Amino acid sequence: MLTRLKKDHQHIAILLQILADKHQRLMTGEVVNFNLIRDIIEYMQSYAEHSHHPLEDVIYKYHAQAYPDEVQTEALLQEHEKLNDSSAAIMSTLNLILADVPVQKEQLCDDLAAYFSLQGAHLRFEEKHVFPLWKKNMQQEDWDNIEAQCAAKLMIDPLFSDDDNQVFEELREYISKASD
Template identity: 55%
Template sequence: MLPRLKNDHKHIAILLKILKNKYKRLADGEYISFSLIRDIVEYMQGYAEHSHHPLEDIVYEYCLTKVSAEDKSKRLFAEHDRLIEASASLMSTLSLILNDVVVAREQVVQDLQDYVVLQEAHMLFEEAEIFPLLASTMDEEDWQKITTICEEKLVEDPLFSNDDNQLFEELKQHIAKDEER
């Protein structure tokens, strides 16, 4: 389960790199694809917020039965809530733009930058503090129990899996082009 969570972070980092590139280009006055940005945020809402973060929460709550780490747990759960709010806010802005409502470019740049910074800081916290705690605390039996508990939350990644799912097709093509460079 921990390798899956780490792998999700690698995938999310790819998307955050794309968003960072987009807000920098937008800040420079260049045209960007807002539908591509919407697809990234939609992926984050659909997969990260409804599968990845709940899995982290379950694993971490299980870990807390073995160790005491109250301060970290409060922070972890609060950050997951803040990320949900940030995604919803950004999606609202993107919906306005995609429906031809004028939104100040500077505001969009700032919103995208804030979103990326929040996501990156959250992943850094998990990778520096949460994942090492899980690795040092949990044994094979614990991971088996967690896998059983998480089975109903385990969702195939709609973007980075090898199935023929057409969801996020434009985003998949964009990522493939970036990897070729």
């Protein structure tokens, strides 16, 4: 499970770098592909917010119950809520732009900057504080119990998997070309 979460973080970091690049281009007045930005946010909403974060929440709650003497922080759960709100704000702005509704460029720039800043800090927090705590305390039996609890909720990553899923095809192609 922890390996899966870390792999997800690597994938999210790739997407955050693309968002940072698009943000920079917007700030300098360059034309950007709003559909690509929307695909990234849609991926984050459909996968990260509906599989990755709920898995972390289950592990967090399990760990807190199984290891009550360890110092726990509610920040993880709170950050997940903030990220949901932030991605919803970007998606709302993007939907207006894609519907040709006039929107101030600064609004999208502000939304993007807030999102990738929050998401980046969140990844660093988990990797520095949360994941090491789970790795130190949890035994294979714990991970097996968690996997059994989450089996129905876990989904295959629709972007970074080898299946024939056509969802996010344009984004997959963009990432592939960018890494060449």
